[in-house]
Amino acid sequence: VRSDSNFFAAMPASSANSRSSPQSSSKDAEDIIVTLVGSVIQLGVIVVGSYYLSAWISKQIQQREMAPPSNDPARRRLEQILRRRGEKIPQLTAYETNIAEDVVDPIALDSSFEDIGGLDDIKQELWQLAVLPLRRPDLFAENKLVQPPRGILLYGRPGTGKTMLAKALAKEAEAIFIEVKLSKIMDKWFGESNKLIAATFGLAQKLAPSIIFIDELDTFLNPRDGFENSASATIKSEFLVLWDGMTTQDGVLVLGATNRPHNVDKAILRRLPRTFEVPVPNEASRRQILNLLLKDQNMDASAKKFEADLVKRTVGYSGSDLKELCRAAASAPIHEMVADASRKAVSGKLSSKSMLHSIKRSSIRPLCKADFMKALDKVKRTGQAAHSYGQGVEREAESEKISQEKIVEEAMMRRAMSLFRTMASLEQGNSTNEDDVPNLNVER
Numbered sequence: 001v002r003s004d005s006n007f008f009a010a011m012p013a014s015s016a017n018s019r020s021s022p023q024s025s026s027k028d029a030e031d032i033i034v035t036l037v038g039s040v041i042q043l044g045v046i047v048v049g050s051y052y053l054s055a056w057i058s059k060q061i062q063q064r065e066m067a068p069p070s071n072d073p074a075r076r077r078l079e080q081i082l083r084r085r086g087e088k089i090p091q092l093t094a095y096e097t098n099i100a101e102d103v104v105d106p107i108a109l110d111s112s113f114e115d116i117g118g119l120d121d122i123k124q125e126l127w128q129l130a131v132l133p134l135r136r137p138d139l140f141a142e143n144k145l146v147q148p149p150r151g152i153l154l155y156g157r158p159g160t161g162k163t164m165l166a167k168a169l170a171k172e173a174e175a176i177f178i179e180v181k182l183s184k185i186m187d188k189w190f191g192e193s194n195k196l197i198a199a200t201f202g203l204a205q206k207l208a209p210s211i212i213f214i215d216e217l218d219t220f221l222n223p224r225d226g227f228e229n230s231a232s233a234t235i236k237s238e239f240l241v242l243w244d245g246m247t248t249q250d251g252v253l254v255l256g257a258t259n260r261p262h263n264v265d266k267a268i269l270r271r272l273p274r275t276f277e278v279p280v281p282n283e284a285s286r287r288q289i290l291n292l293l294l295k296d297q298n299m300d301a302s303a304k305k306f307e308a309d310l311v312k313r314t315v316g317y318s319g320s321d322l323k324e325l326c327r328a329a330a331s332a333p334i335h336e337m338v339a340d341a342s343r344k345a346v347s348g349k350l351s352s353k354s355m356l357h358s359i360k361r362s363s364i365r366p367l368c369k370a371d372f373m374k375a376l377d378k379v380k381r382t383g384q385a386a387h388s389y390g391q392g393v394e395r396e397a398e399s400e401k402i403s404q405e406k407i408v409e410e411a412m413m414r415r416a417m418s419l420f421r422t423m424a425s426l427e428q429g430n431s432t433n434e435d436d437v438p439n440l441n442v443e444r
């Protein structure tokens with residue numbers, strides 16, 4: 001810039017001098033040429049410099065997207081999984097390696113179909129629809145009509161075992177389980193998120209058979225307020241385009257789970273042709289779930305006898321509620337045994353170390369009926385405890401004099417009314433399940 005201004009500054013001076021003497025005019029011409037050459041050289045340096053700079057920047061970007069170092073922990077874990085399958089690790093981009101951090105080895109998944117109580121029909125249908133095509137794709141390769149679905153949706157009330165079922169499905173299918181973590185994808189610069197979405201599909205295809213699992217599908221790319229900002233809209237369209245681009249022969253299944261199916265984005269819902277409602281367990285399923293949960297517990301005769309009663313007393317409990325109930329009952333003997341010692345330890349009368357040493361595993365008593373009775377009091381079906389707490393507070397505000405008998409009477413009345421309604425709906429042929437809670441919505 002300086003030389004250019006020198007050059008223009010020199011112009012009038014040189015033309016003024018040209019009128020004064022021939023020697024000075026040739027000197028001015030020389031000056032102009034020198035300035036011109038200088039400017040051209042500067043320009044050249046700038047052009048060449050910016051060329052090399054842009055080449056260096058694009059090389060850096062390319063390197064970032066290329067395979068990361070082979071000692072990357074995610075790559076090493078993937079190598080281990082694939083070695084068992086007798087396969088070598090494919091060429092991965094840095095984005096795919098990023099997604100590979102969340103890949104789960106089917107062997108490491110802790111639930112299989114036999115750990116799930118009840119849901120026999122769903123398990124059987126899922127086995128035919130998803131497990132078989134992922135394990136024996138050759139059976140479906142020829143016939144276009146029997147192609148497996150590219151997407152399956154599991155929906156139902158909270159705690160009914162949807163996530164557990166999805167993991168069990170991957171385990172049975174020996175498919176690599178890739179859980180889409182929206183927080184990870186959205187927490188990126190504009191453009192990076194799209195690359196992570198593309199990497200999810202790319203990795204799933206490279207690692208097929210695989211399952212892309214999207215838990216809480218209702219929150220996936222579907223802002224609750226209905227406002228779609230441009231970033232999430234482009235990510236969503238990228239996701240849909242990549243999903244559409246996949247063929248069923250790719251050995252990739254997209255599996256979604258939600259307890260608010262009506263809130264799932266319509267475009268996503270359309271791509272999940274098979275949907276399964278995972279219901280609240282009925283009596284037979286509750287029996288199976290309780291048997292599974294209690295199979296390794298040390299129980300006395302009273303507790304064993306009470307199991308059948310427990311099944312009847314847990315109408316409306318989800319699988320997760322039943323687990324909580326059993327957990328509460330099973331921890332009672334331990335809590336009871338350490339109650340005295342822990343009180344002393346907390347008050348400083350006994351050192352924590354000697355308190356811990358005083359606990360003997362062998363002296364833990366077996367579970368008894370009373371433990372389950374107490375657990376039934378503590379663990380209500382999901383949402384019920386919070387609901388009755390709200391009612392209790394209201395009542396207290398109205399009058400503190402309501403007697404305990406009256407509350408019991410009210411509860412009995414409510415039960416009778418609910419039983420009456422159930423019987424009425426059964427008579428009308430509206431209900432199919434002998435102990436389904438009436439008017440259950442999926443969402444609570």
Ligand SMILES: Nc1ncnc2c1ncn2[C@@H]1O[C@H](COP(=O)(O)OP(=O)(O)OP(=O)(O)O)[C@@H](O)[C@H]1O
Binds near residue numbers: 116119165257259323
């Ligand atoms: N059918 C079942 N058999 C055995 N255990 C079950 C069953 N259903 C639920 N559970 C227990 O409840 C826990 C929670 O279940 P899970 O997370 O799969 O429920 P979910 O339907 O995905 O719930 P949410 O809708 O809240 O995500 C499981 O880890 C399992 O221990």
Ligand SMILES: [Mg+2]
Binds near residue numbers: 162163215216257
């Ligand atoms: Mg879940």
